[in-house]
Amino acid sequence: MQHYIFRKLSYGLLVLLMVILLVSSIIYLAPVDPARLTFGQRADVETVKAKKEALGLDEPLYYQLGYYLRDISPINFIRTNHPAIHQYNYFKIFSVSERMFIMKKPYLRDSFQQGRPVSTMLAEAIPRTLILALIAIVIALIVGIVFGIIAALNKDTWLDQTIISISILGISLPSYVTAIIFALIFGYWLQAWTGLEMQGGLVGLDDFGDEKIFWKNLILPGLALGVRPIAIITQLTRSASLDVLDQDYIRTASAKGLSFVKVIRKHLLRNALNPVFTAASGWFASLLAGAFFVENVFGYNGLGLLTVQALLSYDIPVILGAVLFTAGSFVVLNILVDLMYGLIDPRIAKQ
């Protein structure tokens, strides 16, 4: 088992490295000057050049890449008087003459635009997106499983057909379309009735200018984000339940004299939901990424909005930090899903 996790983790590191290489090459090769963008309409050549030097953008591409990797690596072997060292929040392990071996928090640099550390910005945005994705997946699981089982138990009736048709519609709609439709219907036309805003972040300023958490701003983005998972989980649950209903052990359970509800609860659910739960945890990772569009439509101030704004202003450290986090969460969640398989189904753990 440890070998397995170790191997997966090393693959994960490789994936992250490739992500950095790919994203940074695209960004750096684009014909835009981030230094120029940090200033307003008017800026003289000298100022821009000075900014460029300060940001390290005048160095060759592979130097920049190397420096970035050095900054985000959790371990370094570095000169004691290196200029970068005061940026790091490090812990010295040992030193050899002029150099020392340190462990540090990955340093994601400062935002070009805001000048704040990227790690602080991410730390603010990530929990908001996490809550959003969590709400979406919980809604999707509850609604999807219930509808999936209802459809399976009423196979080939009008109820089943209706549920399938709606779920196909749900799968086909891209999340930004759903988001716009939801915003329009519930946030604009029915606004007086629902009391929900078309736009708004989780954390905002109230009428007195104090920071306040607006829980109701979670509802519409959460629903919009949950539509596709609901549809997919409904279909998955339905087909898995139909499979399980055909199994001999369901008949065995009835032969014991168990009631219908008990057969469903104790024998059907656990077998049918294996694929559903694992799929849902995979979906959770993509929801973190899928939140980009939905957050943007609703102006919800999470990771997605942060990334989109950074992309618009070529705020390279923020883009890299956000993409790294998203890729990293995919890697970690995938490993967790693999481990979960073993927990839910003892047959797989044995292999």
Place this chain on the structure above:
Amino acid sequence: MSDILLSVKNLVTSFSTDSGKVAAVKGISFDIKKGETLGIVGESGSGKSVTSLSIMQLLASNGFIESGKISFLGKHKNVENLVGLDNISLRELRGNHIGMVFQESMSALNPVMRCGEQVAEAIRLHLKEDRSTAKESVLKLFEKVELPDPERIYAAYPHELSGGQMQRVMIAMAISCNPELLIADEPTTALDVTVQKSILKLISDLQLQTNSAVLFITHDLGVVAEVADRVAVMYQGKIVEEGPVEKIFRSPQHHYTKSLLACRPPLNRKVKRLPTVSDFLKGKGNFVEKVWNSTSLKERRAVLSEREDLLKVKDLNVRFAGKKNWFGKPLSYIQAVKNVSFTLKKGETLGLVGESGSGKTTLSRAILRLAPIRSGKVIFEGENILEFGTEQLRKWRKGFQIIFQDPASALNPRMTIGRAILEPMTVHGIYNSSEERVKQVFLLLEKVGLKREHFDRYPHEFSGGQKQRICIARALALKPKFIICDESVSALDVSVQAQVLNLLLDLQEEFELTYIFISHDLSVVQMMSDRILVMNNGEIVEQGYPEDVYNNPKEKYTQQLINAIPRGIV
């Protein structure tokens, strides 16, 4: 009347299908007395399982009882008519007063629930015991069904147990609430003979202890003779004959019963051909049995011994990697075949017997180089195939075919059977034109008893026996010299099995085929083989002519295997 426990009267059970209503059970009546064992025998599709599910009211959703009456007259529970009974009373009856053991315990047990909990569930439900006392009861039950280490099995998941152990858990579950009636639906099918024997003994021992009645459903006449007091023979949804077990076996009245008894390969003599059900039902009740006698056997053996060696296997060792280390390097090995040597003459049939896991299948695959060979020699017509290169091996394998156990999964459901037979010919470029190949397919279809019109049909339109014929036709398409029959008739009904066995013998004569015939059914092997190898733990423990092996087995293992064969009443 008071000693009758279950009475079924004019039961008609139907299924609604796309092509209308199909009756599976067409008006049957029978009684089971208290403490008695009634065996229901019949082929697949005869309606025997539907009968048992009708009693339990556990039919598939498209099945329904059209008419009839099922009364249950137990000591603690009296139900005038089970048909149309409300759900709550039915649940009270199921598991509590009527216990059921299903076929294939592997799929009949919930794979993600511990075995003990699955049994405890019924006890807690019906006997209202709490968690800890229910566990105690389950452990006692496990001891009763002779499971080793009850504590371990309580906590085990089904996949961690052997087939026999799972079936014992099933039995424990069925008897957990001391039911007055136990329904056993093919409880020993797919088990090894030795395991089958112990399970049968367990069921009759338990019956003696608890004095419950048993409804025993099986396709195997030999099994039913061992356990039942009375036998009902079912054919096409009707009971064609019913009576005490002795009478059914000694003086069967109905043609169908006679044919069922006759188409099982006998153990005490080696027959040349088996009678089939249609032989009997066409009125040809007097089938003349052709038997190998000692002179004809001697002649055949003399002919065979003068033929050249087709295959020579020398000190063959096969091993699979067990545990692996960090770098995927194996740390231990499982020795599946150990120092096996034998020779096979052209046109000979070699029987391979042994329990599951004895290495029969691995050996046959190793001969085709489909298993990791550690050392040894496989010499085919003078050439060592272990030295062949990939291309040479591919060409050579053309002369080899395997006929598998389950014809349904060996055929692609989306390919017409004509194309399925055509495919290997096209791949290996046999015959010059496609017209010639199609003509050849027609010939093959006729050879295996199918028609030209079947060319464009899909596998699901055929019965199990027909599917196996299709597989045989496909195997013959490349004009092989050598065919491995890996449990090829194990999944078939006895009457269908007889037809397929006859076909294999006819084909052998016509094309001078050489067979390796693998089976766990010793009577089939006995009939088919010129020589027999008995395998245990990857080694050949005994080999010889069938009559020597069966009449004077030298090894203890062989004796055990032979003693475990359900003999019936001969």
